[in-house]
Amino acid sequence: MVSPHSQLMKVTKRVIERSKPTRDAYLSRIDKAQGKFPARGALSCANLAHGFAGLEGNDKLVIKQIRQPNIGIVSSYNEMLSAHAPYKDFPDIIKAAARESGGVAQFAGGVPAMCDGITQGNAGMELSLFSREVIAMSTAVALTHNMFDAALCLGVCDKIVPGLLIGALQFGHLPTIFVPAGPMTxxxxxxxxxxxxxxxxxxxxxxxxxxxxxxxxxxGHGTCTFYGTANSNQMLMEIMGLHLPGSAFVHPHTPLRDALTAQAARRVLELTVERGQYMPIGHVIDEKAIVNGIVGLLATGGSTNHTLHLVAIARAAGIIIDWDDFDTLSASVPLLAKVYPNGKADVNHFHAAGGMAFLIRNLLEGGLLHDDVNTVVGKGLARYTEEPKLLDGKLTWVPGVTESQDTAVLRAINEPFQPDGGLRLMQGKLGRGVIKISAVAKQHRTVKAPAIVFDSQEAVQEAFDNGELKRDFVAVVRFQGARANGMPELHRLTPLLGVLQDQGFHVALVTDGRMSGASGKVPAVIHVSPEALLQGPLGKVRTGDTIVIDAEAGVLDVEIEDAEWAARPIAVSQHQAENEVGFGRELFGVFRSAAAPAELGASVFGPLVGEAPHATRHEGQAASAVSSEASHAMQK
Structure with a gap:
């Protein structure tokens, strides 16, 4: 048995201690929620009759008899997303498997699923982050009928999986398995x-x-094959024990994919109270599972979006993490995978090279994952070093490979691509932010150049088109936070800045917006908090100020005398009125006004039971307080 790494234990201990009041309150709440079995037995006759009126045949009779467990299916199926289109046929597979296993399944509800690949660079992108909250609430609406003894969540992409998980954790007494659809070829x-x-x-x-x-x-059908947020989601669901082992990256519309979908239904029935292996999702997602998720993200160079989403997911389970936890672990977790944009390979190549089973095996052998966790297949993460196979038509798990099949894509713990993780915490006079450095060449990780200040990505595009950016500079793109305009991803900037870097210029990006898992070869300090609209220091930057970015040392600074910096007024957004109307923005005004800072997950959901209100936590981060906090953090 490998001893856990000291830094893993250090972070886990402080997360447990920090979270004790809120986690205890959460566990007490979900433990009380597990009442009569089957759950629908607690409903009145009129309630129950409404609950099965839409069914036909034997499923209706089974529900009516109030004896067998019922699975609630929550799906993000639509025809807009290639990753979610395969879910069209999943409910029929699930229902058939449930019947064969002495249970029943109902389609409980659908959740919206928008595609950042379609909306990026357009007005709809400003609704993207908050769609996570809508999905969480939609999941809660689907499960709130109290007809279900277990749940299956069908989702893959950016905000969808975090939203489903946040919603499912509010019904933490229900056994729940996440069912992936797989990547496109x-x-x-x-x-x-x-x-x-x-x-x-x-x-x-x-x-x-x-x-x-x-x-x-x-x-075609399936997730985009680069290692962005969608595929980072799938890695997280597996390494946190919510998938069946090895199911993350199996292609849709294959016999193995269908067999895994059916097995998810059979397995979740075994986890119900009646079947004797009761394991609710609120006890799978605990402090150790969350820390495992951070480690997986760092070891694979995963999406920066999860410095928001994983924080919000943890909070939904009463667990409080922050960017210091990511940063501490990043110093000790080696980078074991290179998948585009961190390398040339795609996620199919990663899977073929050994995939999740190889990755988890090596992290366990390095003492960098907690093995003693609850998962949907039982106690211990070691089961996730196995991979599924169809042998003579039967679904079977076999040991995963012990050697990488391609060391240009996936490596063992003793020969990593780099000794530390793919994400860094950045801090200084400009606040706190994150950078994904796994795709940034070493010679580009330090940039010292004059700022050019923009209040929109359209303004950057215009300056580029006019030939004004052929020089060394740091693009400071502000008023892109959750309070300002919903914190859109700024993908329009990636090719522009990439062109300039290829031409030999030293360029970088600093923003209170997002870049997501597509963050690439240009150094981009993102999620800078507090955001400009909350009186954050990005609002003080002026074109011509010298910005210092040192991704190796975690420095985000501006070369200006402290007295002058303190005296500078904070800019006011000239576009705020435009950010509040059109393309559904009006409907999301309440979300923008309630959004917490990025380091709290940019969530609109309120403080946890036992936690101080959000206002007291982030109001003090504004204006002059930021400089002293950042200075103190750097001295630490």
Whole structure:
């Protein structure tokens, strides 16, 4: 038995201690919620009759008899997302498997699922982050009928999985398994796609060529194959024990995928109170599972979005984590995977090289994961070093490979790509933010250059088109936080800044907005908190100020005398009125006004039971308080 790494234990201990009042309150609440079995037995006859009126045949009779467990299916199926289109057929597979196993399943409800790949650079992107909250609430609406003894959550992409999980954790007494749909098969390589994007940005090719390139990359059902937020979600669900082992990256519309979907239904029935292996989701997602999730994110160079989402997920289970926890672990967790944008391979290549089973085996052998955790397949994470196979038509788990099948993509713990993780905490006079450095070459991790201040990504595009950016500079793009405009992803900037970096200029981005799992080769300090609209120090920066970014040392600073900095007024957004109307923005005004700072997950949900109100936690981060807090943090 490998002893846990000292830093793993250090972070876990402080998370447990920090979270004790809120976690105890959460556990007490969900333990009280587990009442009569089956759950629908607590309903009146009129309530129950409404609950099965829409069913037909034997399923209706089983529900009516109030004897067998009932699975609630919550799905994000739609035809807009390639990753979610395969879910169309999953309910029928689940219902059949449930019947065969002496239970029943009902489609409890659908949740919205928007695609950042469609909305990025457009007004709809300003609703994207808050769609997570809508999905969480929609999940709660689906499960609140109290008809269910277990749940299956069907979701893959960016805000969908975090939203489903936040919602499911409010019904933490229910056994719950997450059911993935898998990645699309490999098309045009991500590297080639990125080249065409840059060519289009510089006028070397037209829109027809760009569209053909994009269509060749995104060509069928399944998740996009780069390692962005969608595939980081799948890694997290597996390493935190909510998937069946090895199910994250199996292609849709294959016999193995269908067998895993059916097995999820059979397994979740075994986890109900009646079947004797009761394991609710609120006891699977605990402090150790959350820390395991952080480790997985760091070891794979996963999406920066999870410095928001994982914080919000943890809080939904009464667990409080912050960016210091990510940073402490990052110093000790080696980078074991290189998947685009961190490398040339896609997620299918990662899976073929050994995938999650190999990754988890090596992290366990390095003492960097907690093995003694609850999972949907029992106690211990060691089961997740196995991978599923169909042998003679029967679903079976076999040991995963013990050696990487491609060391350019996936490596063992004793030969990592780099000795530390793919994310860094950045802090200084400009506040606190994060940077994904796993895709940034070492020579680009330090930038000292004059600021050019922008209040929108459209303004950056205009300056680029006008030839004004052919120089060393740091683009400071502010008023992009959750309170200002919903914290959109600023993907329009990636090819522009990439072109300038390739031309030999030293460039970087600093923003209170997001870049997500697509953060690439240009250093980008994102999620800077507090955001400019909350009187954050980005509002003090002026064009020409010298910005210092040192990703290795975690420094985000501006070279200016303290007295002058303290005296500077904070800018006011000139576009705030535009950010509040059109394309549904009006409906999300309450979300913008309630959003917590990025380090609290940018969530609109209130403080936890036993926790001080959000206001007292983030109001003090504004204006002059930021400078002293950042200075203190750097001295630590």
């Amino acid at each position: 490999s098309g045009l390589s991500n590297d080639d796609k990125a080249k065409v994007r840059q060519q289009f940005a510089t006028g070397q090719c037209g829109r027809d060529a760009l569209l053909e390139s994009e269509a060749a990359a995104y060509h």
